Amino acid sequence: MAYRETEKMRQRKAQARQRIIDCTYECVANGGFRSARITRIAGLAGVATGTIYRHFESREDLFAEIFRTATQREVDKVAEALNTDGDAVVRLEAALRQFAERALRGPMMAWALIAEPVDPKLEEERLVYRRAYAELFEHAIRSGIEEDCIPDQDARQSSTCLVGAIAESLVGPLSPTLAGQITIADIDKNKLVDSIIRFCMQGLTGTRR
Amino acid sequence: MAYRETEKMRQRKAQARQRIIDCTYECVANGGFRSARITRIAGLAGVATGTIYRHFESREDLFAEIFRTATQREVDKVAEALNTDGDAVVRLEAALRQFAERALRGPMMAWALIAEPVDPKLEEERLVYRRAYAELFEHAIRSGIEEDCIPDQDARQSSTCLVGAIAESLVGPLSPTLAGQITIADIDKNKLVDSIIRFCMQGLTGTRR
DNA sequence: ATAAGCAGTGAATCACTATTCATTTCTTGT
DNA sequence: ACAAGAAATGAATAGTGATTCACTGCTTAT
Numbered sequence: 001m002a003y004r005e006t007e008k009m010r011q012r013k014a015q016a017r018q019r020i021i022d023c024t025y026e027c028v029a030n031g032g033f034r035s036a037r038i039t040r041i042a043g044l045a046g047v048a049t050g051t052i053y054r055h056f057e058s059r060e061d062l063f064a065e066i067f068r069t070a071t072q073r074e075v076d077k078v079a080e081a082l083n084t085d086g087d088a089v090v091r092l093e094a095a096l097r098q099f100a101e102r103a104l105r106g107p108m109m110a111w112a113l114i115a116e117p118v119d120p121k122l123e124e125e126r127l128v129y130r131r132a133y134a135e136l137f138e139h140a141i142r143s144g145i146e147e148d149c150i151p152d153q154d155a156r157q158s159s160t161c162l163v164g165a166i167a168e169s170l171v172g173p174l175s176p177t178l179a180g181q182i183t184i185a186d187i188d189k190n191k192l193v194d195s196i197i198r199f200c201m202q203g204l205t206g207t208r209r
Numbered sequence: 210m211a212y213r214e215t216e217k218m219r220q221r222k223a224q225a226r227q228r229i230i231d232c233t234y235e236c237v238a239n240g241g242f243r244s245a246r247i248t249r250i251a252g253l254a255g256v257a258t259g260t261i262y263r264h265f266e267s268r269e270d271l272f273a274e275i276f277r278t279a280t281q282r283e284v285d286k287v288a289e290a291l292n293t294d295g296d297a298v299v300r301l302e303a304a305l306r307q308f309a310e311r312a313l314r315g316p317m318m319a320w321a322l323i324a325e326p327v328d329p330k331l332e333e334e335r336l337v338y339r340r341a342y343a344e345l346f347e348h349a350i351r352s353g354i355e356e357d358c359i360p361d362q363d364a365r366q367s368s369t370c371l372v373g374a375i376a377e378s379l380v381g382p383l384s385p386t387l388a389g390q391i392t393i394a395d396i397d398k399n400k401l402v403d404s405i406i407r408f409c410m411q412g413l414t415g416t417r418r
Numbered sequence: 419a420t421a422a423g424c425a426g427t428g429a430a431t432c433a434c435t436a437t438t439c440a441t442t443t444c445t446t447g448t
Numbered sequence: 449a450c451a452a453g454a455a456a457t458g459a460a461t462a463g464t465g466a467t468t469c470a471c472t473g474c475t476t477a478t
Contacts, residue, residue, distance in 0.1 A: 002452040003446050013455085038436060048457040050438075059436060117326035127384065130377070151417055157404040160381070161374035165412070168339070168373020169366065175336065195366040203374075203412030208360055211422040212476045222425080247466060257427040259468075268466060 017055045019045045024066050032112040032176065033063055033122065060121045067122055071113050071129045077102060079136055088144030089205060092137065093197055096166060099133075100193045103170050104184065111174040114167050130167075134159040141204065151206055162200050169196045226264045228254045233275050241321040241385065242272055242331065269330045276331055280322055280338045286311060288345055297353030298414060301346065302406055305375060308342075309402045312379050313393065320383040323376050339376075343368040350413065359413055371409050378405045 023044035027036035038059055042049045056062040081095040103110035112118075118126070137159035144150030173184055173192065184192075202208060232253035236245035247268055251258045265271040290304040312319035321327075327335070346368035353359030382393055382401065393401075411417060 002448075002450085003444090003454055005454080006446075009445070009454085016456095042458095049436085050457055051455080053437070054455070117328070117332055119326070123326055127381075130380075153407070154404045157378065157401070158408050160378050161405065161408040161412075164373040164375070164377020164380075165370035166373070167377065169369050171339075171373075172336075172369070192366070195363045196370065198362070199367050199370040199412045202415045203370075203408045206411045206415065206417035208415035211420090211478075212424055212474090214424080215476075218425085218475075225426095251428095258466085259427055260425080262467070263425070 013055075016045070016047060016051065020047065020052060020055055020062070021066065021069075024062055025070070028063075028066060028070075028112050029106065029109040032108065032116045033067075033118050034116065036063070060119060063118075063122055064125055067113065067125050070109060071125070071132075074099070074102060074113070075129060075132050075136070078133060082136055082140050087149045088140050088147055089149050089201065092140050092144070092204065093201060095137070095140070096162070096197050096200055097193055099166060100170060100196060101189070103174065104189050104193075107174045107184075108176065110170065111176060115171045115174065130163055134163050137162050144204070150204055153204075158204055161203060165200055165203070166196055222264075225254070225256060225260065229256065229261060229264055229271070230275065230278075233271055234279070237272075237275055237279075237321050238315065238318040241317065241325045242276075242327050243325065245272070269328060272327075272331055273334055276322065276334050279318060280334070280341075283308070283311060283322070284338060284341050284345070287342060291345055291349050296358045297349050297356055298358050298410065301349050301353070301413065302410060304346070304349070305371070305406050305409055306402055308375060309379060309405060310398070312383065313398050313402075316383045316393075317385065319379065320385060324380045324383065339372055343372050346371050353413070360415055362413075367413055370412060374409055374412070375405055 020041065023041050024036060026044065027041055038049055038052055041062075042052055045052075052062065056065070077098050078095045081098040082091050084091060084094060086094075103114070113126070113129075134156070138155045141150055141153070141155040141158055145152055145155065169192065229250065233245060233250050235253065236250055247258055247261055250271075251261055254261075261271065265274070286307050287304045290307040291300050293300055293303060295303075312323070322335070322338075343365070347364045350359060350362070350364040350367055354361055354364065378401065
């Protein structure tokens with residue numbers, strides 16, 4: 001025997017893998033999934049195209065990992081906002097705001113995750129994550145119903161509507177044709193976020209504020 | 210001179226064109242845009258692949274026409290529902306119901322139009338039509354505000370939320386993996402549609418019913 | 419019947435990239 | 449220094465399906 005995997009090698013490989021992930025992330029954050037070419041990613045990461053395939057089964061697989069990592073980060077942020085103090089209404093507002101504001105801060109990545117047309121495998125991931133958001137909201141709505149600050153309703157259905165309303169409201173502002181050209185002023189952003197939230201909270205609580 | 214286009218020829222060509230359109234429609238209603246192959250369409254229409262290109266610039270072009278026709282039909286139905294008698298709240302409810310029920314009646318086509326990942330050109334069309342729906346709703350909301358049956362609000366924003374909420378609520382039930390396997394019972398459909406509408410109307414009016 | 423010109427044909431081509439794999443380069447233990 | 453194996457390389461390949469275009473066959477007016 002002569003060669004055996006050492007810690008040094010393990011680390012070096014892990015670094016390469018991470019570099020590939022980072023560069024893919026950068027490519028996606030820059031132009032979405034569709035325009036992210038393997039050759040380009042390899043070039044950025046300073047490896048040969050073949051090397052990518054020593055770390056990932058396929059392009060789709062690599063993308064799926066990026067998708068999951070990036071979306072999980074967002075889901076966690078929303079979960080965090082839902083875990084603060086206050087009644088369910090306050091927490092839901094905070095969560096919706098978190099979601100929308102983060103999306104507007106990284107519009108291209110948000111678009112890629114929320115609305116870019118993607119291959120079936122990624123689309124499946126997307127559905128999973130939309131459900132993940134919906135479930136977080138659903139849970140909060142249920143607490144709200146128990147706490148009596150939200151009227152009784154089909155929590156699951158309402159949560160789906162929340163996800164849809166916020167996603168749709170963001171698609172326009174996030175769409176790359178616009179995002180590339182127009183810079184959305186902070187004031188507009190705030191107005192946008194406020195009015196999304198108002199609609200959603202009215203939908204939930206049945207009361208104006 | 211010898212050959213000159215006659216009425217007979219014009220009609221024959223128009224028929225071929227229509228056959229191509231019909232068969233494309235059928236293919237899309239059967240498996241969405243992505244799986245609709247030119248060769249298959251040509252086969253169904255009883256023409257050679259090359260003939261398709263005598264009638265349409267490109268595959269994308271053909272699809273765009275199908276997309277526009279099919280979506281316009283839906284938009285018209287919604288517009289119709291909004292044009293009946295009654296106050297704005299009643300008319301909006303009718304419109305939302307129309308939208309949802311028609312989608313559930315033709316789930317694959319609805320999915321193709323609303324949620325299937327498509328090429329950029331079609332995606333652009335889709336955005337246009339989402340705006341078209343939103344504008345119809347927006348107009349109705351404004352009348353509602355004038356009629357005093359809907360409280361003052363950002364009508365444009367609310368209309369976008371309506372489109373998002375209803376689209377998202379339908380995406381799950383429409384998604385082909387499900388649609389192919391599960392048949393959605395009429396009772397479930399009614400419950401689904403009712404709860405979508407309840408959320409949306411609460412979001413608009415700020416009152417429970 | 420004939421010639422001019424358009425419509426239809428479909429096998430061959432093209433375009434596009436992800437993916438492969440024979441080869442090279444590097445790492446390790448003796 | 450060397451041999452055994454692993455990792456990296458990147459030019460060549462492959463898969464896919466839209467699109468082309470040289471040719472065939474109709475239609476029309478004379």
